[in-house]
Amino acid sequence: MTGAAGARGGRDGAGLSAEAVVRLRLVIGRLNRQLTRASGHQDLTAAQLSALARVEQHGPLRLGELAAREGVTVPSLVRTLAPLTAGGLIARSPDPLDGRSQLLTLAPQGAEALARIRRERSALLTRRSTRLSARQCRELEAALPLLELLLDEPEEPEGPGEPAR
Incomplete structure (x- = not known):
């Protein structure tokens, strides 16, 4: 299944569907690469x-x-x-x-480098967001707290056979 209905389907009551996980991973990965290229003249890993x-x-x-x-x-x-x-x-x-x-x-030079990289990456997102409708912008803004929740969980290694916490 594809689209929003497919992203909701296949859940067992907790977490995202497998399709939604794949789509989210691809979007985050590709967007990260594009943001990195936006500040491509940096020599930082x-x-x-x-x-x-x-x-x-x-x-x-x-x-x-x-x-x-x-x-x-x-x-x-x-x-x-x-x-x-x-x-x-x-x-x-x-x-x-x-x-x-x-x-x-x-x-100070490090602070300037970080500020420049952030400006360049923010400029990319600003340009891209102009393609969205006002409603889409509000929906994306409303999703930000949910995406931030994905960052908050401490990373704990899972051993073989251990359930995810």
Whole structure:
């Protein structure tokens, strides 16, 4: 089945239908790639961009704190941060509470890069949204809290035979 009726069909009372999951995944993936291309002249990987945004949101952070928030190992994060530090996007300073540690903060150049990328990606969505009717725009805006709920669930690995939580 296709269309809205097909997206609602096939449910067992919880969650999206298999077709709706596939469609949502494809839409999110394709839109993400298009947003990435909209700021294509950036030389940042997805991991680097995520680290920059996380430092902006939660900084100053110790390396281990940032690694935990990013869900990566410290050695992996060190490789991710090396070009950001060398490029002047991330600044390191001594931790006043622990002289052996350093704090990571967003450098002004990093803040400018994030702002530019966000502007370029927002411009793409703004242009695309002009193709929608006023009703469609309201419907999309009404769906945003639901999409945001998909972000809120903590990621817990599922073992074989374990039910999803």
